[in-house]
Amino acid sequence: MLSYDWLKIACTIAAVIAALVLFFTMVGLKPARAQKFYVHLYGALNFGGDYTDFTDELDDLLSYDVLDVRVENFGNDFMAGASYSARRSSGEGSVAFAADYTSEEGGITPFADLITMGMTHPGEAEESLNMFWCMDKYFAELDSYLARFFGEEWRTAPVYNADEAELCFRARNVEGPNNMNRFRSESQIAEGLKEERVRLETLRSDYLWLLDPAKGGLGTSKLPYAEYRSEVTLDDGSTQTNVYQAGVSLGGLTDIDRFISYSKADGGVGREKLNFLIYYNGKSDFDDGTNDGREDLKYEAVTLLKYIAEKYA
Numbered sequence: 001m002l003s004y005d006w007l008k009i010a011c012t013i014a015a016v017i018a019a020l021v022l023f024f025t026m027v028g029l030k031p032a033r034a035q036k037f038y039v040h041l042y043g044a045l046n047f048g049g050d051y052t053d054f055t056d057e058l059d060d061l062l063s064y065d066v067l068d069v070r071v072e073n074f075g076n077d078f079m080a081g082a083s084y085s086a087r088r089s090s091g092e093g094s095v096a097f098a099a100d101y102t103s104e105e106g107g108i109t110p111f112a113d114l115i116t117m118g119m120t121h122p123g124e125a126e127e128s129l130n131m132f133w134c135m136d137k138y139f140a141e142l143d144s145y146l147a148r149f150f151g152e153e154w155r156t157a158p159v160y161n162a163d164e165a166e167l168c169f170r171a172r173n174v175e176g177p178n179n180m181n182r183f184r185s186e187s188q189i190a191e192g193l194k195e196e197r198v199r200l201e202t203l204r205s206d207y208l209w210l211l212d213p214a215k216g217g218l219g220t221s222k223l224p225y226a227e228y229r230s231e232v233t234l235d236d237g238s239t240q241t242n243v244y245q246a247g248v249s250l251g252g253l254t255d256i257d258r259f260i261s262y263s264k265a266d267g268g269v270g271r272e273k274l275n276f277l278i279y280y281n282g283k284s285d286f287d288d289g290t291n292d293g294r295e296d297l298k299y300e301a302v303t304l305l306k307y308i309a310e311k312y313a
Helices: 005-027 049-061 078-089 110-118 135-150 162-173 186-211 300-312
Strands: 036-042 068-074 095-099 225-233 239-249 260-263 274-278
Touching: 036 049, 036 078, 036 110, 049 068, 049 300, 068 078, 095 110, 110 225, 110 239, 110 274, 135 162, 135 186, 135 239, 162 186, 186 300, 225 274, 260 274, 274 300
Parallel strands: 036 068, 036 095
Antiparallel strands: 095 274, 225 239, 239 274
16 A cells, blocks of 8 residues: 555546646636737837836726737847747737837838838838738728717717627627637626627727827827838839828827837937837638627727827826
8 A cells, every 4th residue: 555555646636637727728718819919019118117017007908808918028139020020920919119210320210110021012002011000091990890889970979889789799709709708608798798888988988089189189299190101113113102101109298208218329218209000910700790809809909099198198
């Protein structure tokens, strides 16, 4: 007994632990790609005191359907670039912060580096941003999205469409590929529908705040779009300049250095060329009444932008 039972006991304990790990892995929450909100800080940036708590604040800020948040910093060196490429090749990333500034004479800025990295056909007239949303297209889709749930008068006289919201919720979290362990029973679904209404009403409220000239001033001198200009040569030999609204400029936020900033060539702290970009992660691949979340959760970036603009103005 002394020679053999200890081995049986040890094996039994190990088997029970393995079974428990397997069980909780199977029933645990597995965030879908759209339910992960990852912030990328690209280029040589300085971090203020608020950077330490930013992940925790982000976790509290975003909607119930965002299950995993992360903030990653990618500098200018080779290893950081390789790490960034690996992250993007696997589809990671929701938004990015980058400065349109470099202290090197004639050097490419982190902002321009990101844009050119994502261009589909560099040097051709039909090039697009590909990896990032053009802001005019992004917010045009948001207008239509909010009209779906609050009616065409969603800005001034919203009427909440509970049936449409339920279709959206079920397509994403019940019939769809997102984690269905959260909403198995009708009581869980009922609670989820309440959270879905909060998500949609918060999105509408945050967007209206950004549009208000007295507050966010999106698209005005307060919070202008960050432009990227690209020159292309046409078939006739002439040159055409394409202008893209590639992001939102944060240069007017006078306290943004409490979060991030960049170093100027003269040693000063820069904020005027800081930009906010939103990744384009494709459309939903599902056409059978389900939704993998990309159509809905891509607008979580609006809530973050409103938070940044309000906190650091």
